[in-house]
Amino acid sequence: MLNVTDDFPVMTYFCLTYKAARKPGGGLPGVSLATFKDAEHIVRLAVASAIVLVIFLLVRAHFIPKSFGQYGHYRGDALAELTAKPIHYAGHQTCEQCHSDVLDVKKMGKHAGVNCEGCHGPQAKHAEDPGAGKPVLPDTKVLCARCHEANLAKPKNFPQVVTADHSGGEACKTCHQPHSPLLAPGEKKKS
Amino acid sequence: MPFDGFMYPNEVELQWSVLIVVYPFLTGLVAGAFILASLERIFHVEAVKPTYRLALLTALSFLLVAPLPLQLHLGRPERSLEMYLTPHTSSAMAMFGFVYLWYLMAVILLEIWLEYRKEIVLLSQSTTGLKRQMYRLLTLGSSNLSEGALKVDDKVGWVVSLIGIPSAFLLHGYVGFIFGSIKANPWWNTPLMPVVFLFSAMVSGIAIVLLIYMATCKLRHIKIDMRCVDTIAQYLLYTFIIDFGLEMLDLIHRIYEADESFHSLNFMMQTKLFFSQVVLQIALGTVVPILTLGFIQIFHVPEKVRKLCYSICGALTIIGIFAMRWNVVIGGQLFSKSFLGYTTYKVDLISREGELIAAGLLLLPFIILAVMVKILPPWPRDEVSAAD
Numbered sequence: 151m152l153n154v155t156d157d158f159p160v161m162t163y164f165c166l167t168y169k170a171a172r173k174p175g176g177g178l179p180g181v182s183l184a185t186f187k188d189a190e191h192i193v194r195l196a197v198a199s200a201i202v203l204v205i206f207l208l209v210r211a212h213f214i215p216k217s218f219g220q221y222g223h224y225r226g227d228a229l230a231e232l233t234a235k236p237i238h239y240a241g242h243q244t245c246e247q248c249h250s251d252v253l254d255v256k257k258m259g260k261h262a263g264v265n266c267e268g269c270h271g272p273q274a275k276h277a278e279d280p281g282a283g284k285p286v287l288p289d290t291k292v293l294c295a296r297c298h299e300a301n302l303a304k305p306k307n308f309p310q311v312v313t314a315d316h317s318g319g320e321a322c323k324t325c326h327q328p329h330s331p332l333l334a335p336g337e338k339k340k341s
Numbered sequence: 342m343p344f345d346g347f348m349y350p351n352e353v354e355l356q357w358s359v360l361i362v363v364y365p366f367l368t369g370l371v372a373g374a375f376i377l378a379s380l381e382r383i384f385h386v387e388a389v390k391p392t393y394r395l396a397l398l399t400a401l402s403f404l405l406v407a408p409l410p411l412q413l414h415l416g417r418p419e420r421s422l423e424m425y426l427t428p429h430t431s432s433a434m435a436m437f438g439f440v441y442l443w444y445l446m447a448v449i450l451l452e453i454w455l456e457y458r459k460e461i462v463l464l465s466q467s468t469t470g471l472k473r474q475m476y477r478l479l480t481l482g483s484s485n486l487s488e489g490a491l492k493v494d495d496k497v498g499w500v501v502s503l504i505g506i507p508s509a510f511l512l513h514g515y516v517g518f519i520f521g522s523i524k525a526n527p528w529w530n531t532p533l534m535p536v537v538f539l540f541s542a543m544v545s546g547i548a549i550v551l552l553i554y555m556a557t558c559k560l561r562h563i564k565i566d567m568r569c570v571d572t573i574a575q576y577l578l579y580t581f582i583i584d585f586g587l588e589m590l591d592l593i594h595r596i597y598e599a600d601e602s603f604h605s606l607n608f609m610m611q612t613k614l615f616f617s618q619v620v621l622q623i624a625l626g627t628v629v630p631i632l633t634l635g636f637i638q639i640f641h642v643p644e645k646v647r648k649l650c651y652s653i654c655g656a657l658t659i660i661g662i663f664a665m666r667w668n669v670v671i672g673g674q675l676f677s678k679s680f681l682g683y684t685t686y687k688v689d690l691i692s693r694e695g696e697l698i699a700a701g702l703l704l705l706p707f708i709i710l711a712v713m714v715k716i717l718p719p720w721p722r723d724e725v726s727a728a729d
Binding site: 302 | 481494
């Protein structure tokens with residue numbers, strides 16, 4: 151078995167003298183104590199590098215969370231931490247339980263696929279206690295422009311307007327029914 | 342409007358700023374300077390010996406600054422440690438951290454230590470106070486300067502240099518690889534990219550060491566070793582010819598292939614990149630130095646004129662290589678992937694990724710080099726006494 155402290159200078163020496171030994175007339179000189187001494191600083195460097203490596207491995211062991219790699223290249227505990235976070239969104243099915251009248255208007259129009267909380271914001275608190283946190287009505291002249299402001303990058307068949315020219319700062323809901331935009335406000339689609 | 346024609350929303354504003362131009366520029370100087378140093382060590386080009394140590398210190402100074410533009414660009418520098426703690430092998434950028442660390446620790450620092458060990462031991466005995474402590478620490482407790490020990494230094498140093506050449510190729514080839522492997526961008530996506538980056542790195546590294554050597558001789562009132570600068574200029578010319586040949590090969594291939602991106606890229610070269618690419622990179626930064634250096638090889642030119650030519654060629658080369666990095670990084674983001682629109686890059690003066698920071702990062706290696714030169718003088722002993 152190799153003994154690092156005893157054999158390293160010998161190994162280093164053999165590696166270094168190999169090239170010299172291959173030269174014509176060259177030979178592998180005897181390994182003497184003087185040879186060990188000549189390579190001593192290299193051994194010191196190797197030991198110093200090994201110490202740095204060990205410190206790095208210790209630091210690494212200390213800093214890597216225990217659950218890292220449990221499921222993949224991330225911290226396994228992160229999943230439990232995320233699940234423990236409070237829920238902000240109620241989900242459109244919850245909204246529709248009480249607001250079925252809005253659902254009736256919405257499902258006939260172009261906004262059928264738009265989730266309630268996409269425009270009204272997260273409403274989990276309101277769903278838990280409808281009386282406590284009444285949602286504020288969104289400002290349609292700001293809200294609608296988020297999707298419908300004209301932009302060259304949007305598909306041509308997507309409804310879009312330059313709001314400044316189209317409405318002149320007027321709220322969109324003055325003319326459009328937000329839950330089914332092709333209808334006028336208050337108008338109900340005939341089924 | 343900052344753009345013309347059709348741009349996708351995420352293309353209007355450039356994601357990679359001038360700092361990403363500085364990063365490959367600095368790593369290129371490192372790799373080039375090291376390869377110049379290895380000319381003496383491995384290939385026994387004795388004429389360039391006066392620049393050997395200077396080239397090593399230059400490589401180290403630039404290498405220490407090389408990751409800073411990335412840190413500034415990304416923010417949260419403490420997170421960069423993560424790539425060593427939990428390395429992700431599928432990320433080319435994360436793996437670059439290991440290439441960098443290998444090059445710094447196993448090549449440059451080791452070679453400098455072995456090369457300077459004799460001086461370090463002597464300085465640890467002749468200096469006093471804090472300086473003495475610093476040199477003593479660097480000796481690692483061994484003050485053996487016997488003939489045998491110095492032979493060991495020389496041989497281990499030779500092995501390190503030998504490993505250092507492919508490592509230098511890896512370091513800068515890797516930077517080119519990162520750009521060349523971005524398949525969504527036709528300006529970058531070519532397998533020639535790592536090779537072009539590598540040769541341009543060698544060109545810039547040789548030029549910077551040439552300039553630094555001439556400047557330090559001037560500052561120290563030492564006569565410039567003309568045999569040395571003539572040889573460096575010769576190698577600069579040879580590498581330049583290969584580099585220019587490769588870039589032209591890439592250009593001709595693009596013109597002949599004329600794929601769907603060609604009109605867009607061609608339009609950029611004639612408009613937005615005309616000054617930085619055609620004027621700075623190709624004409625002033627490549628053709629002028631090649632012609633001048635070639636002229637010097639063929640005709641007899643007086644020493645004084647040669648010195649002037651080398652200074653001008655060196656400076657033009659550095660400007661040209663910086664322009665090349667600019668054209669690759671910034672140029673690759675100025676056109677839409679739809680090939681129907683072009684955006685504009687306006688660099689800030691004072692911001693985290695602004696001109697002042699970029700200039701500071703380009704200046705910082707020279708400050709580090711000045712300190713290194715004080716700690717580990719790269720001049721031969723007889724020159725030091727002559728200067729005194």
